[in-house]
Ligand SMILES: Nc1ncnc2c1ncn2[C@@H]1O[C@H](COP(=O)(O)OP(=O)(O)OP(=O)(O)O)[C@@H](O)[C@H]1O
């Protein structure tokens with residue numbers, strides 16, 4: 001690969017940055033390290049501060065507080081053109097009157113790169129992105145996926161130290177999104193450019209990124225690899241945001257009787273393993289119990305029954321193709337269970353189920369922090 005310098009990788013450090021727009025705290029006290037060559041996703045609901053953070057890294061916004069470092073260089077006060085970042089905006093922002101070739105060449109023309117070199121680089125990037133047949137067309141003559149590649153080409157042609165992508169796939173249809181997801185990941189692996197990818201789609205973040213920064217209301221909630229986020233959510237927000245169908249979150253309290261610990265709600269009582277029970281009880285009694293739908297097992301004909309089994313009533317069954325999503329009610333508390341499709345169930349039927357104790361989550365109701 002001639003276009004990209006490959007081995008020169010840049011680390012990005014966000015050192016306690018905040019961004020305020022008047023009274024709006026768009027981003028608060030964000031500390032994050034994106035390692036050189038790493039693919040990091042910013043994930044969170046609309047308005048949580050993802051784009052604002054990206055624009056601070058690009059230099060388009062200046063942080064109200066804090067510093068941004070590329071490797072050991074403080075770039076906080078550097079304008080965008082001196083940062084060598086490539087950015088793809090959600091809207092692509094292609095120039096409609098220019099051809100694909102001129103769109104991709106544009107950043108190099110601005111930098112007054114010699115014409116021959118521009119030509120070589122544009123063609124190389126176009127080939128990499130498989131749009132070399134389209135160089136003479138205007139954006140209006142392209143499909144959504146092709147436009148997206150052109151925008152990516154324009155960002156890559158500068159040989160950026162850091163690649164910033166703001167929801168680049170949100171304008172594409174579902175099938176193309178899945179295709180481009182894999183393409184972008186493969187490209188990032190090949191080029192190894194430090195990449196930050198903004199999305200509100202957890203599947204996109206989980207499937208592409210090395211690490212994910214989950215944000216909510218301008219604050220970082222957890223920064224970890226996809227598996228850790230899924231298995232060990234640090235708080236209620238992450239637990240509820242990651243996973244589909246989402247984790248069951250049930251409010252209740254921890255009680256103790258004769259050395260045995262229980263999770264109790266107004267509608268049912270669940271025996272906890274002693275070590276877990278005593279640990280949680282030592283911290284708080286008001287908790288939220290979390291369990292993913294796939295970590296609950298329906299007991300059929302009493303097989304594998306245990307004293308910690310819970311009895312409920314089938315509310316409704318949703319066939320999802322590969323699994324069944326069973327909605328069970330226990331005196332008003334709704335629990336979702338993923339089960340194999342060969343189970344036959346009717347609404348109103350009583351069923352018994354057990355929770356995989358190794359996959360149990362308990363959160364402090366007051367702080368939302370995970371206790372186990
Ligand atoms: N220029 C601005 N002036 C005032 N408030 C702003 C400005 N830009 C963003 N905000 C506010 O800052 C917060 C974060 O906005 P931001 O665009 O970073 O969210 P986001 O996570 O990218 O959301 P989305 O997924 O909808 O794109 C929001 O409350 C938004 O209304």
Ligand SMILES: [Mg+2]
Nearest residue numbers: 050051052166
């Ligand atoms: Mg945004």
